[in-house]
Amino acid sequence: MSLVVQVRFPGETLPPLEDEKKNTTFKVGPGLTHISPSTLIVSRAGELNIDQRKHTIWMESNSKRYVASQNDAIIATVLRSTADSYICAIPSSNSPVPSASQAVLPHLAFPQATKKTRPVLHQGSVVYARISLANKHIDPELECYDADSGKSEGFGELKGGFVFGVSLGMARRLLGDAKKTRLLRVRERKAEAGRKGEEYQDVGVDMSSGREVLEELGESLSFELAVGRNGRIWVHSGDPKTTLCVMRCIQQSEFLTGKEQRQLVKEALKALG
Amino acid sequence: MECVTCGATFRGLRLCHSNPTHDTSHNRPSSHLHKPSSLPSTSHSFLKKLENVPLRNPLTRRPPHRRPSYVEHGNTKVICSVNGPIEPRAASARNSERATVTVDVCFAAFSGTDRKKRGKSDKRVLEMQSALSRTFATTLLTTLHPRSEVHISLHILSQDGSILATCVNAATLALVDAGVPMSDYVTACTVASYTNPDESGEPLLDMSSAEEMDLPGITLATVGRSDKISLLQLETKVRLERLEGMLAVGIDGCGKIRQLLDGVIREHGNKMARMGAL
Amino acid sequence: MPREIDPTINEKSFILDALNQKLRIDGRDLDSFRELELNFGDDYGLADVQLGKTRVLARVSAEVVKPFTDRPFDGIFTITTELGPMASPAFEPGRQTEQEVLLSRLIEKAIRRSNALDTESLCIVAGQKCWQIRADVHFLSHDGALVDASCIAVVAALQHFRRPDVSVEGEKVTIHTMTERIPVPLSILHVPICVTFSFYLDGEVCLVDATLQEEQLRQGDMTITLNKFGELCQIAKAGGLAINGLNLLRCAKIALVKVGEIAATVQRRLEEDAAARVRRDNLLESKADNERA
Numbered sequence: 001m002s003l004v005v006q007v008r009f010p011g012e013t014l015p016p017l018e019d020e021k022k023n024t025t026f027k028v029g030p031g032l033t034h035i036s037p038s039t040l041i042v043s044r045a046g047e048l049n050i051d052q053r054k055h056t057i058w059m060e061s062n063s064k065r066y067v068a069s070q071n072d073a074i075i076a077t078v079l080r081s082t083a084d085s086y087i088c089a090i091p092s093s094n095s096p097v098p099s100a101s102q103a104v105l106p107h108l109a110f111p112q113a114t115k116k117t118r119p120v121l122h123q124g125s126v127v128y129a130r131i132s133l134a135n136k137h138i139d140p141e142l143e144c145y146d147a148d149s150g151k152s153e154g155f156g157e158l159k160g161g162f163v164f165g166v167s168l169g170m171a172r173r174l175l176g177d178a179k180k181t182r183l184l185r186v187r188e189r190k191a192e193a194g195r196k197g198e199e200y201q202d203v204g205v206d207m208s209s210g211r212e213v214l215e216e217l218g219e220s221l222s223f224e225l226a227v228g229r230n231g232r233i234w235v236h237s238g239d240p241k242t243t244l245c246v247m248r249c250i251q252q253s254e255f256l257t258g259k260e261q262r263q264l265v266k267e268a269l270k271a272l273g
Numbered sequence: 274m275e276c277v278t279c280g281a282t283f284r285g286l287r288l289c290h291s292n293p294t295h296d297t298s299h300n301r302p303s304s305h306l307h308k309p310s311s312l313p314s315t316s317h318s319f320l321k322k323l324e325n326v327p328l329r330n331p332l333t334r335r336p337p338h339r340r341p342s343y344v345e346h347g348n349t350k351v352i353c354s355v356n357g358p359i360e361p362r363a364a365s366a367r368n369s370e371r372a373t374v375t376v377d378v379c380f381a382a383f384s385g386t387d388r389k390k391r392g393k394s395d396k397r398v399l400e401m402q403s404a405l406s407r408t409f410a411t412t413l414l415t416t417l418h419p420r421s422e423v424h425i426s427l428h429i430l431s432q433d434g435s436i437l438a439t440c441v442n443a444a445t446l447a448l449v450d451a452g453v454p455m456s457d458y459v460t461a462c463t464v465a466s467y468t469n470p471d472e473s474g475e476p477l478l479d480m481s482s483a484e485e486m487d488l489p490g491i492t493l494a495t496v497g498r499s500d501k502i503s504l505l506q507l508e509t510k511v512r513l514e515r516l517e518g519m520l521a522v523g524i525d526g527c528g529k530i531r532q533l534l535d536g537v538i539r540e541h542g543n544k545m546a547r548m549g550a551l
Numbered sequence: 552m553p554r555e556i557d558p559t560i561n562e563k564s565f566i567l568d569a570l571n572q573k574l575r576i577d578g579r580d581l582d583s584f585r586e587l588e589l590n591f592g593d594d595y596g597l598a599d600v601q602l603g604k605t606r607v608l609a610r611v612s613a614e615v616v617k618p619f620t621d622r623p624f625d626g627i628f629t630i631t632t633e634l635g636p637m638a639s640p641a642f643e644p645g646r647q648t649e650q651e652v653l654l655s656r657l658i659e660k661a662i663r664r665s666n667a668l669d670t671e672s673l674c675i676v677a678g679q680k681c682w683q684i685r686a687d688v689h690f691l692s693h694d695g696a697l698v699d700a701s702c703i704a705v706v707a708a709l710q711h712f713r714r715p716d717v718s719v720e721g722e723k724v725t726i727h728t729m730t731e732r733i734p735v736p737l738s739i740l741h742v743p744i745c746v747t748f749s750f751y752l753d754g755e756v757c758l759v760d761a762t763l764q765e766e767q768l769r770q771g772d773m774t775i776t777l778n779k780f781g782e783l784c785q786i787a788k789a790g791g792l793a794i795n796g797l798n799l800l801r802c803a804k805i806a807l808v809k810v811g812e813i814a815a816t817v818q819r820r821l822e823e824d825a826a827a828r829v830r831r832d833n834l835l836e837s838k839a840d841n842e843r844a
Contacts, residue, residue, distance in 0.1 A: 077556060077559050079556070087555050091556060122560065123369075124557060124558070124559045124560040124563070125559070125560055125561075126559045126560070126561050158561065160561060160564070160565075160566040161561055161563070161565065161575075162561060162562060162566075163559055163561055163562055173674070240568055240569040240572060240574055241572075241574065243565070244569065244574060244576065244578065247576075248578065257705065300630065332812065343637050394647075396652050396656050396680060397653045397656070399653075400652065400653060400656045400789075403652075403653060403789060404789035404790055404792075406790070407789050407790025407791055408789070408790035409790070410790065411770075411771070411790060411791060411792060411793065412793075429655070457827060491786070494771055495793070496793045497575050499793075499795070500795050500796050501754075501793035501794060501795050502788065502793055502794060502795070503771075503788075503790055503791070503792075503793035504788060504789060504790055505773070505786055505787075505788040505799070506786065506787060506788070506789070507783060507785055507786040507787075508660055508664060509664070509665075510665050510666070510782050510783065510784050511782065512781065512782055512783070513777065513781045513782065513783050513803060513807060514781070516783060516800065516803060517800055520796045520799065520800070550593060
């Protein structure tokens with residue numbers, strides 16, 4: 001079995017992309033620097049991912065500091081209120097001490113908000129928001145509704161519960177990103193097997209979605225959960241014990257395979273009684 | 274800022290000695306006020322001189338926060354003035370939910386046995402300031418004055434043990450007089466643990482500096498009449514079993530100081546009321 | 552500069568709710584320490600303490616200096632601490648904050664003022680030469696309980712340290728190298744250990760070894776320093792929530808138990824390290840023999 005995971009380091013020049021049709025343009029994602037006409041240099045260590053169907057190429061790596069990018073759903077903390085907006089902090093998962101970058105959440109960026117009817121948030125409130133504007137020169141802007149439908153779509157203040165941090169990679173995995181890369185890999189392997197004239201055989205590792213812990217927890221416990229791409233997770237349930245159990249399972253499952261995650265949850269549930 | 278405070282404190286001091294109408298009992302010979310420092314002794318005279326320095330003419334429109342308090346524990350003499358609630362002098366002292374309490378402790382160069390100026394950055398002074406400000410921050414009702422500062426300025430004129438305790442009492446007195454809202458008095462005293470060679474011995478109340486040199490002791494402050502301890506400091510080695518006895522005597526001592534403070538404050542208040550200054 | 556943000560409303564109320572039910576976020580009992588990991592360096596006098604995510608490194612070194620004129624028979628012992636941005640981005644380098652002053656005063660009172668190190672034994676020639684022992688404390692990661700961790704680090708490093716042997720003939724002082732003569736350990740009179748208590752919910756709940764998050768929420772705190780013989784070295788309760796005397800004495804009793812446990816761990820690790828050292832030295836010796844043969 002060939003090693004599918006391609007780990008690359010900064011400074012490496014990528015070989016020219018194998019492309020069926022010569023004239024397709026690729027979208028270059030994070031971790032890569034493009035030098036025209038067609039050289040790609042790795043700028044961040046990680047795993048190289050190429051999606052031949054969507055024509056995208058990017059580096060996948062884990063980190064703790066979050067850099068805002070558009071359309072990301074994040075969990076932010078309100079720092080203070082100004083005349084027309086809330087100033088929020090986007091804490092990174094960088095525990096134990098959170099370092100934060102600031103963002104602006106306009107008062108009117110809530111569903112059906114007007115000058116008179118807007119949700120009142122206090123210092124230290126937690127909001128689940130979408131980054132509507134991310135630019136490296138100005139503070140990012142947030143919004144708590146879907147601009148197309150005008151509905152909240154799950155965004156807004158998160159009341160009660162507990163907020164904790166995980167690594168950014170873990171957060172992405174919980175949001176289902178790993179599934180994308182996994183499907184990508186499965187497809188790649190199928191193609192390879194096809195070329196060699198063999199039948200593709202599924203290897204267990206591939207089937208891990210990286211979020212078995214949530215699937216398993218969700219089957220026996222009732223709780224609410226919000227995952228921000230900035231590595232913050234909000235868990236809410238009626239009972240602090242349940243909340244803590246969910247929190248610990250998620251934190252401990254970062255480096256476990258799908259099978260181990262299920263095992264971990266089973267044991268935790270047994271301890272919870 | 275400090276000059277103003279200094280000016281106020283020293284005026285108050287002069288007044289205390291020169292004002293003929295002033296209660297002469299305050300000018301008793303110091304032997305009266307001083308505690309016996311010879312050892313071994315298991316009981317101590319427990320005499321304090323506590324007062325709010327009266328103003329020459331209370332009817333003049335003096336801002337209320339400029340009245341210093343003056344406390345003697347034996348030969349330890351501390352004068353304290355409270356400024357506030359005022360606009361915070363430093364941006365870091367601004368808190369949108371409560372008032373911050375800042376404390377300045379100044380050791381007069383002539384206060385000790387050898388003339389020595391203690392700098393502002395002396396770690397011991399910084400520690401004292403932080404202990405005092407944290408003690409009063411929990412007892413004062415700071416939430417009533419958000420975005421403001423209560424500034425306590427303490428000058429130690431003479432050192433003879435129990436300095437921190439004297440500072441606490443002086444600050445309480447000044448805070449009451451300045452009208453800063455507080456839940457109760459904070460009163461403090463020191464207790465030494467003394468052992469006879471035959472392992473018996475009782476704790477001694479109120480240490481002088483000679484006793485501080487030779488005996489382990491604690492400084493403790495309690496809130497009001499309760500036995501709740503808000504400040505406790507021990508800096509020398511002592512057996513754990515001795516702590517209980519020391520605490521018991523200390524809490525009792527703090528209660529006594531509270532009575533003394535209460536008496537002085539009531540007397541001062543009545544005098545003010547009679548003069549129509551309220 | 553990134554600043555430390557306060558815990559959110561949700562975290563605050565959740566942690567206090569959980570404490571009300573005697574639950575801690577990391578699943579510990581109210582009066583239990585995080586797992587203490589203590590490692591020593593290859594050189595003498597380097598101790599690395601990990602208490603959960605808090606990590607403190609202490610380095611002890613010695614040099615020969617002239618004693619202070621007012622204490623000619625005493626050696627010099629100094630402890631230096633510096634809170635840098637490595638421990639937490641909220642600390643600025645070079646500036647002494649109140650927190651740092653209090654921290655260094657506490658460690659100083661716990662170890663230096665309680666005479667944990669016998670400074671008289673550091674004298675070489677009265678009034679002329681003595682050893683200066685320096686303990687440098689480095690904070691590598693901050694997740695609460697800095698005082699407790701740094702105190703353990705310093706006492707462990709002091710016990711681990713060996714200074715070069717010295718011989719005095721009349722006025723002549725010879726300092727023998729580590730290979731010439733076996734280096735001598737410092738004379739440690741007792742091992743003080745700090746235990747910090749944090750108070751919540753008006754004194755009803757009292758925690759040992761609080762994490763950073765718990766420290767941010769506490770209403771008051773108290774640090775008790777004891778040695779395993781039951782001698783109090785230092786108590787510091789600087790303001791904060793007032794608690795009654797009985798509670799305070801209960802804390803002192805808990806502290807005594809904890810100090811016994813920690814001192815035992817430190818002792819065990821020191822013995823393990825010494826054993827490992829002997830093994831290594833034997834190995835080296837046998838190697839050298841082989842070469843000669």
